[in-house]
Each structure stands twice: as structure tokens, then as C-alpha cells.
Amino acid sequence: MISRTLFTDLLMIVLLIALQIFVLNRIMLFGKYTPVLYPVFVMFYPFFRNKFQFLALSFILGLGIDAFMYTWGINTFATVMIAYFRTLIFRTSTDTSTDFFSFQTLQWSQYFFFIFSSIFLHQFLVQSIEFFKLSRLFEIFINILATSAISFVFIVLYALAFKIKQKV
Template identity: 75%
Template sequence: MISRTLFTDILLIAFLTALQIFILNRITLFGEYTPVLYPVFVMFYPFFRNRYHFLALSFILGLSIDAFLGTWGINAFATTAVAYYRTLIFRTSTDTTTDFFTFSTLQWPQFLLFIISAIFFHQFLVQYIEFFKLSRFFEILLNILLSTVFSFLFILLYALIFKIKQRI
């Protein structure tokens, strides 16, 4: 039997995939940089839930994006890697040493640093796997930075609309 939370997680994955593919991929900055919103599932997934379900759902989310974009598992790898290292990213960006994590107890600078760290790591993995050449190092780094900033604005807007900091 599928639990209600697993069912809602699958619906959220379907919604984020559709939103990314059909709307956000049509928005570009300077005709080249596209915002990514789907990593919010990984960033804001509750810490207390089953880790293996979380990793599997993160992989499914990335794979669904790859299926539409034809990117051969790049997004699946990046999304799963962010999911795997999320606790480490959270601890290093927020200076949290306890085993109990909540977003509601964070100060805004810590919350924003967590978001930008996670999206930078995601974009770093996606861009370097897709376009890696040593001769294009600075071009790829600029692409990562601009995509991170552009995506950060969309993810911050998402967090404010759905009041992520107060709810989780």
C-alpha cells in the first residue's frame, strides 16, 4: 500500500518535472541560462523521513528530467548526489552540530546560504558533466555562477510563496 506521504511526494515530483520542462525551460537569461526549480524537492524534503526513499525519489526526479531533456542521466546523478550530501551541505552552510534539523529555527542568512550552496553544487555537477573541457573552464564556471544566481531567485520565490522556512 502506498502511504499518503509517498503519494504526495510522487505528485510533487510530477508537478516539478512538468513545471521545469514545459515552463521554466522556455525562460532563458541572455538566451543561454535557464533556471532550475526541481532541486527544491531535494533541498526541502524533511530530514526525518526515510533516507532510502528520499534517495530513490531524488533519482526518479532527476531521471524524469533526463527523460524529457535527453541528457542521459546527468540530472539524475546531480540530483541524487545533492540528496546524498544534503545533510553535509546543511551542516556546513548553517553551522549546525545537532542531529535534529529544522528550517524554522534557522536565521535567514543561514537559510539562504543553504539554498545557494545546494543549487551551486547541483549546477556544478550538471554543467561539468555535460560540457567538461579544460579549455572551457572559465566559460563553464561563468555558466555555473549565472545559472546558480538565476535559479536561486526562482527557488527563493518558491520558498517564500510556500512558506518553506516556517513549515518544515
């Protein structure tokens, strides 16, 4: 396994931004849903690392996405929010009460629920800020669910490809 340093974290951010902007944003499933993969950085960042550095890196990731998509801070806000509440999301979705967190000790259902909860919160924040109108509430909710489900599949494939969860 590669040791994570600030340099490797920044390199991963650049690669995730490039993958999202130049590949995934060109994929339109069912005519209007785009998969979102860049929040994997926030979801799978080691829990024991410096929290301020983690929030700063999450800010840079969101800002990079916003810079290319011209979304005026929406992705930055959503990315920093899931980064800030990641421990809470992990504890509530996995029913963990200890101070030591590990993906290897989770059951698959807990692991999937954590991923879906994180991506749902991210998409809820992005979509509700970007498209909010009371008259479009049902359409926004369907968009959140569809984008979250599609992104969930891509993130699980990413996690399996890079063996982020190595045992049940």
C-alpha cells in the first residue's frame, strides 16, 4: 500500500478532478444524470490523519471541481460539509461507538450504507442549492436519488478496484 503524504493527496485530488471533469461529466445516463466520483477522496481519507489538513484538502477538491464547472462554490460547500460530518456519518451508518474506525471491520451492508449516506448527503446539498425551487421539489428529489444511485455504483466499483475494503 502506498504511504499517504500531502503530495500523494494532492496528486489524487488532481487525478479525481481530471477524471470527473474530462471523463465522467461527459457521461449522461438516461439523458440527464451524471455520475459523481470525486467524493471518494472524502469518504476514504484515513480517519487518523490531521483533520484540518483533511478539511483543507476537501476544500481544494471542491474548489477544483467548481472552477471547471463554473458552479460558484456549490461543490466546495457540499464536499467540505461531508468532510466535516464524515465521522458522524460513519458512526451513524455503521453503528460504531469506538474511537477507532476501520473499513475492514465493517459488514458489507454497513460499508454500502456509509457510501450511500455520504453520496446522498453530497448530492442533496449540491442539487438543492443549485436547483432549489418549491415547484420543482419532486423533480429535485428524483434527481438526487438517481444521481446518488448511479454515483453509488461507480464508487463501489472504484472501492472494489482499489481494494479499499479488503475483507468482510
